[in-house]
Amino acid sequence: MHIRSGTTLKHSDVTPKRDWLRRREFLGAAAASALLPGSAGAMGLMAARSPLSTDAELTPREYVTGYNNFYEFGVGKEDPAAYAGRLTTKPWSVVIDGLVENPGTYALEDLYAPGDLEERIYRLRCVEGWSMVIPWIGFPLSQVLAMAEPQSSARYVAFETLVRPEEMPKQTGLFQPLDWPYVEGLRLDEAANPLTILAIGLYGETLPNQNGAPLRLVVPWKYGYKSIKSIVRISLVAEQPPTTWNIQNAREYGFYSNVNPEVDHPRWSQAVERVIGGGLGAQRDTEMFNGYGDQVASLYSGMDLRKFH
Ligand SMILES: Nc1nc2c(c(=O)[nH]1)N[C@H]1C(S)=C(S)[C@@H](COP(=O)(O)O)O[C@H]1N2
């Protein structure tokens, strides 16, 4: 597969210069840009690195922001970087509803405090057979769940991406690759696991639009398609919610979607993965639960992971 080498950074790749010196931020612009030599004066997001990070080598930033899946902007890997710049991400609010004590429409800024932000370096393993190592900046989803206060009948969390055809070109026209909105879901215990985060940044800056600005899920032991982008709704529900790739093709994509080198995709092996940005032919063995077995295997004890794939 071809990856272009000389990716040109676009304006949308750098942090918007406004808004990051608010009451919620704790670092000055001068200090932030001094720490981020590559960011051409853009204001950074600072966060301490979480010990839940992998120490694997980072994927170069131009691949993380230039080789993406975000079908609202096209099915090509370079389409999101080319077309997502037009998405308006401010202001942004998230509806939290369903089986919660505190439903409401929350401004993005009210979902976290600056002190909650952490850098989490996770490997993102795409079901297509490649992976990247990305330094996310985010906060635990469990925090948002605690604020919402799930009722005892809540067993799953459902997520929805924005629908805005004026700014998302593949949400209009004759060829629409998926049904919209893009939807995803987790069991409540998966959602509350400390590894599960909501990301607002990567590589020390606010999230580029192509990576799911301004708020996207990251669940590191699951295939990348679970990490839904540009989230506008989080609903606590009693029944397992529908998920986009399962709707698209239930035989190939299950609800759980745990990274599992022993369960092949019906059309290809999942035993190895191509290391994006690692040079020609770079690959590695895929790890069970993407390397997080110690933390998450117990969530699935007694389950047939071939059946519940
Ligand atoms: N709304 C939305 N979220 C999405 C997708 C998408 O097409 N639309 N693609 C998924 C897939 S298949 C992957 S592998 C990851 C890619 O994230 P990245 O582009 O930040 O690497 O986003 C996931 N989240």
Ligand SMILES: [Mo]
């Ligand atoms: Mo993916």
